[in-house]
Amino acid sequence: GLLPPVSNPTTTPYPISVRLRHSVLQIFSFLSFPRFSITFSGNCGTPSCSISLIFATDSVFSLENGEAVPGFKEYSLEQLRAATSGFSPDNIVSEHGEKAPNVVYKGKLRGEDRWIAVKRFNKSAWPDSRQFLEEAKAVGQLRSERLANLLGCCCAGDDRLLVAEFMPHETLSKHLFHWENQHMKWPMRLRVALYLAQALEYCSAKGRALYHDLNAYRVLFDQDGNPRLSCFGLMKNSRDGKSYSTNLAFTPPEYLRTGRVTPESVVYSFGTLLLDLLSGKHIPPSHALDLIRGKNHMMLMDSCLEGDFSNDDGTELVRLATRCLQFEARERPTAKSLVAALAPLQKQTEVPSYTLMGIPHGTEAAQEAISLSPLGEACSRLDLTAIHEILEKVGYKDDEGIANELSFQMWTDQIQETLNCKKRGDAAFRAKDFSTAMDCYTQFIDGGTMVSPTVYARRCLCYLVGEMQQEALGDAMQAQSVSPEWSTAFYLQAAALFSLGMDSDAQETLKDGASLEAKTHSRK
Structure with a gap:
C-alpha cells in the first residue's frame, strides 16, 4: 500500500529487493511528494537490501465544511515573534491582557493570509519540553470544524507556545x-x-x-x-x-x-x-x-x-x-x-x-478584516468625494523620482505646453471640474514626454465621476505600471472594480494595496 504523508520528517526502513529499486524511485516521483529522499543501504544485489524513505510534506486537511486546514508543524520563536509584531500588546486578544499568566496574541505568518492565535505560556508552565511537544503533537492531530484547531507549537529554550486557528468573532462569554x-x-x-x-x-x-x-x-x-x-x-x-x-x-x-x-x-x-x-x-x-x-x-x-x-x-x-x-x-x-x-x-x-x-459576513466581513488607510476605506465605499479630498491633499508627493527629472535638452516649447496642460488640469481638479480636468490630463498624457502616476490616478477619479468605469480601471492599471509598489494605484483599481460589480476581484486588490501600504510604512 501507499505510505500516507506525514507532517514531520520521519525515517522508516523498508526491506526491498533489488528488482524494486527502480520501481520505488518511479513510484515516489510519480506521486510528486514535495520533499522526500531515498537512501539505500545493504547489498543492493540481494533481497536484504533496505531503503530509508524520508518524508517532509506539509499536509493539508479538508474539514467537513470544505475548509482546508494545514497539518501540525513546529514553528521557530522568530517566526512567531514576527507574526505577532514582536508579541506586541496591541495584538493581545486574551482576557486580562498582559496580566494573564498565559497570553494569547493575534498574528499572521509571513507569506500567509491566514490569521493565527498564538498562546504564550509563562516560563514555569511546562518545564518538561518533551511532555509539551508530545501533548501538542497529539492534540495537533485533531481536525474538526467544531474545533479551533491546533496548527503547531514552538519549544525554544524556556519558551512554550501554541499556534491555533484564529477565531475572529469573540467568545461565548462576550456574546x-x-x-x-x-x-x-x-x-x-x-x-x-x-x-x-x-x-x-x-x-x-x-x-x-x-x-x-x-x-x-x-x-x-x-x-x-x-x-x-x-x-x-x-x-x-x-x-x-x-x-x-x-x-x-x-x-x-x-x-x-x-x-x-x-x-x-x-x-x-x-x-x-x-x-x-x-x-x-x-x-x-x-x-x-x-x-x-x-x-x-x-x-x-x-x-x-x-x-x-x-x-x-x-x-x-x-x-x-x-x-x-x-x-x-x-x-x-x-x-x-x-x-x-x-x-x-x-x-x-x-x-x-x-x-x-448579526455579525458581518462576505464582502462586509472582508472589508472589516483588512486594515485600510483612509484612501483604502474611501475606495472600498466608492466615496468619490473622500477620494478626491485625499488625492488633492497628497498632491504629487508620490511622483518624486519618477516624473520630475527632466534634462536640459527637454526644456522645449512642447514640454512647457505639456506642463501647462497639467497645471490647468490640476486647477480644474481642485475646483471639482472633472470634465475639464479629464481633458487637460489627457493632453498631458498624450504629450508623451513625461510620465506621472498621480496624473493617471487623478484622471481615474475623473472617469469614475463620469461613470466611465472601464477607462478608470485602465488608468489605475497604468498608474501601477509606472509605479508598481504604489498602494494608491491598487486602491483605485479596487474602486473601479467595485463600480463594475466585480466585488471579489476588488476585495483581493484592496488586500494587495493594504499589504503594500503596510510594507511602505514599515520601511519608514
Missing part, C-alpha cells in the same frame, strides 16, 4: 454576558449547545475526552459565526495553574475531592454552560438546582428571551442541564447522548449562524 447591540437568540443558543456537544463527542472518539476548565471563554466564533471549542483546553494540565481556574462554585464535585479531571467532569462543566445559555448569566450550579427543584426553573431563563422559545424547549434544556450536573459522576450523560438529546431541539437550521448572530 452572552457582555453583548452590546444584540442578545443571542434562542435558536443560536441551541446551536451553540449542539456544536459544543459534537466537539466533545469528536474529541472523545479520538481519545481526547478530557477538557480542562470548559467555560464560556473557551467557546469561540469563527468567520461564519459558528461556535468552536478552543483546542487549548485539550492540553493535559501543566504547572501554569489548576485544571479549573474559575470559581470553586462551578467546579465538578469529584475534582474538589480528587484533583483529577475525568470525562464525567467535562460533562459537568458542559452543564454549567447550558445554564449560561439558559440564563444569560453565570449562575452557580447549586443555586440553579435549588430553583429547578423548587419548580421555579422559568426564573432561570434570560429575560431577553421572553416570547422567543416554547416552554417545552426551555424545560427540555433545563432537564438536560440537571442531568449533566448530577453529583454522582456515573449518573451524567455521555457526550454522544448529549448530541442525541440536543439535535431534535434545533430551530431555524437553514439560517446561517452569522445571520442569527
